[in-house]
Amino acid sequence: MQLADFFDTNKRLPTYSEMTSLFSLKSKNSIFFIVKKFIEDGFLAKDGFGHLIPGNIIFGTKILGTVEAGFPSPAEEELADTITLDDYLINKKEATFILKVSGDSMIEAGIKPGDLVLIEKGKQARHGDIVIAEVDNEWTIKTFEIHQGKIVLVPANPKYQIIRPEESLNIAGVVVAVIRKYH
Amino acid sequence: MQLADFFDTNKRLPTYSEMTSLFSLKSKNSIFFIVKKFIEDGFLAKDGFGHLIPGNIIFGTKILGTVEAGFPSPAEEELADTITLDDYLINKKEATFILKVSGDSMIEAGIKPGDLVLIEKGKQARHGDIVIAEVDNEWTIKTFEIHQGKIVLVPANPKYQIIRPEESLNIAGVVVAVIRKYH
DNA sequence: TTGACAATAGAACGTCCGTTCTATTATTAT
DNA sequence: ATAATAATAGAACGGACGTTCTATTGTCAA
Numbered sequence: 001m002q003l004a005d006f007f008d009t010n011k012r013l014p015t016y017s018e019m020t021s022l023f024s025l026k027s028k029n030s031i032f033f034i035v036k037k038f039i040e041d042g043f044l045a046k047d048g049f050g051h052l053i054p055g056n057i058i059f060g061t062k063i064l065g066t067v068e069a070g071f072p073s074p075a076e077e078e079l080a081d082t083i084t085l086d087d088y089l090i091n092k093k094e095a096t097f098i099l100k101v102s103g104d105s106m107i108e109a110g111i112k113p114g115d116l117v118l119i120e121k122g123k124q125a126r127h128g129d130i131v132i133a134e135v136d137n138e139w140t141i142k143t144f145e146i147h148q149g150k151i152v153l154v155p156a157n158p159k160y161q162i163i164r165p166e167e168s169l170n171i172a173g174v175v176v177a178v179i180r181k182y183h
Numbered sequence: 184m185q186l187a188d189f190f191d192t193n194k195r196l197p198t199y200s201e202m203t204s205l206f207s208l209k210s211k212n213s214i215f216f217i218v219k220k221f222i223e224d225g226f227l228a229k230d231g232f233g234h235l236i237p238g239n240i241i242f243g244t245k246i247l248g249t250v251e252a253g254f255p256s257p258a259e260e261e262l263a264d265t266i267t268l269d270d271y272l273i274n275k276k277e278a279t280f281i282l283k284v285s286g287d288s289m290i291e292a293g294i295k296p297g298d299l300v301l302i303e304k305g306k307q308a309r310h311g312d313i314v315i316a317e318v319d320n321e322w323t324i325k326t327f328e329i330h331q332g333k334i335v336l337v338p339a340n341p342k343y344q345i346i347r348p349e350e351s352l353n354i355a356g357v358v359v360a361v362i363r364k365y366h
Numbered sequence: 367t368t369g370a371c372a373a374t375a376g377a378a379c380g381t382c383c384g385t386t387c388t389a390t391t392a393t394t395a396t
Numbered sequence: 397a398t399a400a401t402a403a404t405a406g407a408a409c410g411g412a413c414g415t416t417c418t419a420t421t422g423t424c425a426a
Contacts, residue, residue, distance in 0.1 A: 004276065011236040012195075016384060027405040032385065050384085053194040059269075083281075085268040086242075089364055093187065098266075110293045110363065130365070180293065180361040181272055182313070199414060210375040215415065233414085 003043060003054070013044070013052055059084045089177045095121040096176070099132065106130065106141055109156035115180045117141065119173035134170035135163055141175065186226060186237075196227070196235055242267045272360045278304040279359070282315065289313065289324055292339035298363045300324065302356035317353035318346055324358065 002022045006014045014022055019031045035052070038044040042055045059082070090096050101115045109130065111117065117132075125131045131144040133153055142153035142163065153163040185205045189197050197205055202214045218235070221227040225238045242265070273279050284298045292313065294300065300315075308314045314327040316336055325336035325346065336346040 001277075008276065010230055010234075011242075012230070012234055015382080017382080025404070028384075029386080029406080030404055033403090035384090047193055047195070051193075051195055052384090059194075085272060085362070089268060089362070093191065094184075107293075110290075110295045110298070112293045115293070176365055178361075178363040179268070179272070182359055198412080200412080208374070211414075212376080212416080213374055216373090218414090235414090 001043070003038070004057075007054055007059075013054060056082050089118055089179075091176070092120060095123070095173075097121070097173075098179075101141060103140070105155040105157050105160045106143075107157050109143065111141070111156070111178055112180065115178055117175045118177040118179065120176045121173040123174040123176075125171050125174050130175040132172040132175065133165075134168075134172065135165055139172065144171070144174075184226070186221070187240075190237055190242075196237060239265045272301055272362075274359070275303060278306075278356075280304070280356075281362075284324060286323070288338040288340050288343045289326075290340050292326065294324070294339070294361055295363065298361055300358045301360040301362065303359045304356040306357040306359075308354050308357050313358040315355040315358065316348075317351075317355060318348055322355065327354070327357075 003013070006018075006022060016028045016031045016035070019034070020026060020028060023031065023034060025031060025034075035044060038055075039046065041057075043057050045053050045055045047053050097119055099117050099119055101111055101117055102113055104113050111130070117130075119132055125144040127144065127146045129144045130141065131153075132139060132141055133144070135153065140153070140155075140163075142155055145152050145154050151165060151169060153165065155162070186196070189201075189205060199211045199214045199218070202217070203209060203211060206214065206217060208214060208217075218227060221238075222229065224240075226240050228236050228238045230236050280302055282300050282302055284294055284300055285296055287296050294313070300313075302315055308327045310327065310329045312327045313324065314336075315322060315324055316327070318336065323336070323346075325338055328335050328337050334348060334352060336348065338345070
């Protein structure tokens with residue numbers, strides 16, 4: 001759609017004048033009604049002070065149903081919700097960063113070498129969380145567990161050993177999401 | 184940062200007047216210089232027609248190094264690149280949608296039940312791609328392979344059998360990314 | 367205390383934005 | 397063909413926006 005394309009490339013919404021080109025019209029008044037329509041349809045919205053902002057449909061990606069449990073037909077697509085991946089995955093933007101996994105120590109947790117992990121700094125690690133931890137001056141990704149009151153770092157791969165940190169244990173952050181991109 | 188926060192909540196950049204509140208200043212002129220500074224620092228930018236647009240730092244999430252191969256220190260963080268997940272993962276926004284995986288047929292490919300998969304419709308499937316396919320009126324996620332000129336759908340789980348479609352094979356799309364969110 | 371310099375405030379201004387009003391052109395029904 | 401209605405164009409307008417200019421305040425050195 002024209003507006004989504006413009007927003008993707010320009011990182012802002014077009015002005016009414018610019019929309020005349022986008023929609024091949026010659027009057028801003030025509031745009032006025034088109035914008036009205038788009039607001040009704042959820043493509044656009046107005047914030048508290050009358051400024052035009054993109055609706056969710058402009059930003060987001062469709063979420064459909066569940067595979068292997070009946071699949072949404074094209075007709076049902078209309079009902080689909082939309083989200084942005086960033087909004088969905090990131091809670092505290094300032095404290096979040098991305099790391100590429102290089103080892104296979106978490107392979108059985110479905111984290112493969114080359115995968116990206118989203119880390120949230122400063123988050124309190126709880127039993128079962130996957131964390132980035134510093135042990136002996138090396139950073140590793142492991143499952144954070146507490147056995148009899150003691151912290152242990154458990155790899156998800158029988159090839160590797162459970163780490164029982166004696167003293168200095170530095171948790172860089174908690175893994176809040178895993179992302180794998182193909183190609 | 185103030186601008187990122189404003190953009191996150193309002194989905195647009197603040198006006199100069201609004202920035203006076205954001206930065207606790209009383210003159211738009213002061214903002215003028217602050218904006219100048221932000222443009223130099225990459226937080227903001229101006230497009231071809233002088234409109235203020237957010238720089239990558241406002242949108243994006245930091246990409247740091249590789250875990251288990253030396254870990255970026257806080258000092259190095261400055262060098263980090265930033266991206267938005269949407270831009271990174273989605274090529275053709277119009278043709279992309281998200282599906283939740285419910286079975287464990289791709290478990291050995293690191294795709295677990297509950298994971299989200301990003302599907303690109305209409306993309307040509309190639310040998311080795313993971314695809315969403317319709318077989319016998321059911322949709323499944325499988326690896327797309329070609330053996331001796333014939334298409335076969337291979338699960339990544341020994342519990343399941345290889346599917347050799349006789350006639351109607353409908354490929355809904357190719358999996359371009361996998362996303363797993365914790366909690 | 368005074369002077370120099372930077373930072374902030376305040377006022378002024380031209381431009382463009384979104385809106386409204388009126389005029390023109392298409393479209394459809396009768 | 398004519399009238400009625402909808403869609404688009406065009407002109408006009410108030411307001412807000414980003415910018416610039418000038419005034420004031422704060423900070424530091426001598």
